[in-house]
Amino acid sequence: MLEYDREHILHPYAPSNPSADMTFVKSAKGVYLELEDGKKIIDAMSSWWSVIHGYNVEALNNAAVEQLSxxxxxxxxxxxxxxxxxxxxxxxxxxxxxxxxxxxxxxxxxxxxxxxxxxxxxxxxxxxxxxxxxxxxxxxxxxxxxxxxxxxxxxxxxxxxxxxxxxxxxxxxxxxxxxxxxxxxxxxxxxxxxxxxxxxxxxxxxxxxxxxxxxxxxxxxxxxxxxxxxxxxxxxxxxxxxxxxxxxxxxxxxxxxxxxxxxxxxxxxxxxxxxxxxxxxxxxxxxxxxxxxxxxxxxxxxxxxxxxxxxxxxxxxxxxxxxxHSPWQQRILGIETQLKEELSECNTLDIVKEVRVLGAIGVVELNRDVDLAWMTPKFIQQGIWIRPFLNLVYIMPPYITSSEELTQITQAIYDVVKEFAAYSKRST
Missing domain, CATH: 3.40.640.10 (Type I PLP-dependent aspartate aminotransferase-like (Major domain))
Structure with a gap:
């Protein structure tokens, strides 16, 4: 299927038949995407801002089924x-x-x-x-x-x-x-x-x-x-x-x-x-x-x-x-507070230009463009799905993300960005 995808299916802002590996997701629940090999990774992107409640939500599933009938x-x-x-x-x-x-x-x-x-x-x-x-x-x-x-x-x-x-x-x-x-x-x-x-x-x-x-x-x-x-x-x-x-x-x-x-x-x-x-x-x-x-x-x-x-x-x-009907304000405030505290560690890295946080949005701006083909697999190894662009490593996690899961995300960002700095020096 992946080979067919590469040959025939166009993806956003990407060339056909891309040389980079495609990440195959077979199911999703809560904040986790389950990959083809069974590995589960936290989606820190909410599928481009949209999946605010997480995946496979009973109330939303029921609403769909009821309306389908x-x-x-x-x-x-x-x-x-x-x-x-x-x-x-x-x-x-x-x-x-x-x-x-x-x-x-x-x-x-x-x-x-x-x-x-x-x-x-x-x-x-x-x-x-x-x-x-x-x-x-x-x-x-x-x-x-x-x-x-x-x-x-x-x-x-x-x-x-x-x-x-x-x-x-x-x-x-x-x-x-x-x-x-x-x-x-x-x-x-x-x-x-x-x-x-x-x-x-x-x-x-x-x-x-x-x-x-x-x-x-x-x-x-x-x-x-x-x-x-x-x-x-x-x-x-x-x-x-x-x-x-x-x-x-x-x-x-x-x-x-x-x-x-x-x-x-x-x-x-x-x-x-x-x-x-x-x-x-x-x-x-x-x-x-x-x-x-x-x-x-x-x-x-x-x-x-x-x-x-x-x-x-x-x-x-x-x-x-x-x-x-959820405590969404408290959840967002909690995410914001934790992101400000934990992402601030990235400011100690020379490759980081600025860290910005507002609500459930966290941004680590680098002083050089990311290498998407290098960085994406590194995040997956850390159990996280993040899709950087330009010189930005950014996240917008689902509102139900726990403090432990959020720490896993922020630690992965620090670790990968730090490793990317060393990789960039070697590459140049």
Whole structure:
């Protein structure tokens, strides 16, 4: 099977027929992945932020089985169903009170596409076709579909190959202020200038609140987000917050925008929405935005086949119930406290540039790029699944990870990074 995989199956951001070994997972339970040879390793990545409750969760399994006995899918055009209505109500209840409309889609990237369409249609439906650009940020990442790619970092991002065919948007400097940094107006100067100069053609601002994910796992000051919100209000521009990665508790708040005590005009969520069981996302917005979109008899022009899939909605309902009725705040605080204490040891290594922690996110930034083919097997030998990228060794463990399991993860990071430093010296 592995040989067939290498020959025929494409994996994310990887060449076909890769020379590196593929890790074969045959089952998963709790925080552990069981490999083909029976070895169990802790998943410190939550399968890219999504598996917040761990794997093979009884409550989520039961929700899926129960819904399967009714219907796994039905079109959402002209039809509705209880799982979608219940999920919409929960999302409206747990997000800011201004967010009262929900659009369900297949993935986080598509939720961003929908948000961009909402912003453009909001203005065009009211006769303002001049607002045809988005103001985004360097180091930002919002997905791999074409609209989403157009608001990702155009230079250092992953989509430079498509630069000539993407919609041309405007980019401000990435937030450069640490989470606890003393505020300096210089941090916001470039963004403020770009907004002032171009606000007449800007439909919306989009950014990942508090944590820029795939653009470098950068954690920035809540005050930056407050000023962005204020400037958007001042210049009459919509604010889209992409919480596909940060939503549902990952940063220590249910949603990252709560760190700044602000609210968006449009909010994108996904990943952890179903506890990592299947792909589902949502775009939430205000009555004002939707009334604007629907001016002059218009409707939002989007409609995925699997929109509000009943099976996915049922699992999402079970996942949110499990999250909201758990001591998730205490768990995240415990993970954060332990990560700050234990990952700090990495600062003693010359190869380490910086250690950053927020909520259930831990980042060890190196002063050189990692060697993925060398490092991944080393982590597996230590009983850990970590997928580094660029110069970052980062983790976002499931919320149910025990303190003992977390110590195993942090110790593995220290040991492997230390060994990597020696390996790098020999290689050069």
């Amino acid at each position: 009714k219907m796994s899918h039905v079109m959402f055009g002209g039809i509705t169903h209880e799982p979608a209505i219940k999920l919409a109500k929960t999302l409206i209840d747990i997000t800011d009170t201004s967010l009262e409309r929900v659009f369900f889609s297949d993935s986080g990237s598509v939720s961003v596409e929908v948000a961009l369409k909402m912003a453009f249609q909001y203005w065009s439906s009211q006769g303002n076709s001049e607002k045809s650009k988005i103001l985004a940020f360097s180091k930002g990442y919002h997905g791999d579909t074409f609209g989403a790619m157009s608001v990702c970092d155009p230079i250092t991002g992953m989509h430079s190959a498509f630069e000539k065919i993407l919609h041309k948007n405007i980019f401000a400097e990435a937030p450069g202020c640490d989470y606890n940094a003393e505020w300096d107006e210089g941090y916001i100067a470039d963004f403020a200038s770009k907004l002032e100069q171009n606000h007449k053609e800007i439909a919306a601002v989009i950014l990942e609140p508090i944590v820029q994910g795939a653009g470098g796992m950068r954690i920035y000051s809540p005050h930056f987000l407050r000023v962005v919100r204020a400037l958007c209000d001042e210049y009459g521009v919509l604010l889209i917050l992409d919480e596909v990665a940060t939503g549902f508790g990952r940063t220590g708040k249910l949603f990252a925008y709560e760190h700044a005590d602000i609210s968006p005009d449009i909010l994108c969520v996904g990943k952890a929405l179903t506890g990592g069981y299947m792909s589902l996302a949502a775009t939430l917005t205000t009555k004002k935005v939707m009334h604007g979109v629907e001016s002059n008899g218009n409707v939002l022009m989007h409609g995925p086949t699997f929109m509000a899939n009943p099976l996915a909605c049922s699992v999402a309902n079970a996942s949110l119930e499990l999250l909201l």
